[in-house]
Amino acid sequence: MTWNDFWFGAKELPFWAFSIRAIILYSSLIIATRFMRQRQISILSGHNHLVAAGIVSLAAVRMVNSESSLVAGVAIVFVYAAINILLSYLDVKFPRKVDRHATVVIENGKIIRKNLKDVRITIDNLLSQLRLKNVFSLSEVLYAVVEPTGKINVVKSSQSLSLTRKQMGLPLKNVSVPTILIYDGKVQNDNLKMLGYDIKWLDARIKEKGIANVEDIFLAQLEADGIVYISV
Template identity: 60%
Template sequence: MDWNSFWEGSKTLPTYALMIRAVILYIALIIATRLMGHRQVGILSGHNYLVAAGIVSLAATRMLNSESSITSGIVIIFVYAFVNVFLSYLDIKWPRAIDRHATILMKGGIILRENMLDCHITIDNLLGQLRLKGAHNLSEIDTVILEPYGKINVIKKPEALPLTRKQMNLPHKISAIPTILVYDGKIEEKNLHSLGLDHDWLMTKLREKGNINLKHVFLAMLESDGTVYMSM
């Protein structure tokens, strides 16, 4: 195989060469995504979205077109990534100058029509997003905020909020992150010890669930309320 044609593209590239080019580009995408950090994956601002769309489009073109240069594709992918990191840095320093800011769509139970027009949000868009948040009645809502990354946050009126344990004068309930204790028949020793538990306690809980053979347990997890979940 001609390596110059492999990197710069050719009509006569064999199938295995196209497969290798696709793998290289995919690895480059993974590395670029790691460089851009969690923000790129979890919080998409305007420039984050443009970079993500541009990189994916570029990689797809290079993967499908055997005549395209994979070298230039990799260079552009990393240039996009570093530009995105730089803009994210500027966004932290001067958020109002680089990215959008949060916009109030409803305040005091009143829909702010001008803000909705500025954000190009229709009443159907708003109602659909509110339903996804479990807010079906506008009369129960005090404030609606459109966040810079496109998500809607809802603040209900005090009388529409559910009762809390504090309001009911109930004792404080300790909550914790659900933790895996057994996976595929093997005890997660680190997790077990971090909770201050031992093998005797674990086996007692498993016996309460009707199991005495650890090898048959696919998943055992300590849930936030102290319950042990087990699946065979």
């Protein structure tokens, strides 16, 4: 084996050559990551994901394929890093043009349907993320914001904080999992039947909110405290 084979690849390489090539590639990845700095690890925007996936795939191929060029692999790693640094700089200067930005999807307990569509989140995804935040009633939410990372942060209204009852020494209410009654203008009959209610009961709750047609409702949900939450 010659040094040319080591750097540019050959049909066969000894085990020690594979090991050294792997060390060089891994060291290059570490150095490139240091150049990209903490923001790439903590924020992980769209282009960060692409660069991470590309670099990992590239390094894996170079580590196991003896015919691949180590020089080309190292060069591509640093080119990837340079492109990512440039995109990150542009993202800082023009955040709304290069990558995603924080988006409010619930404000004062009301779902903002346009923003929900913009961030490509379904109502089931939203409700599951809220449950992970220990939020089971949409009426408790003052703001819900989808961050650039894709995570959802929630600010609850002060009167809805469950800790208040504990601090006052009051017994907790019996709670159940909130259930969707209407979604996108369509009554969820199975859920209604499971709860032991009928369409007449639902119509009465809708009229109490001053809404005439079911088709006008985006989401209606029976919440843990027995309140019917409605968002048009």
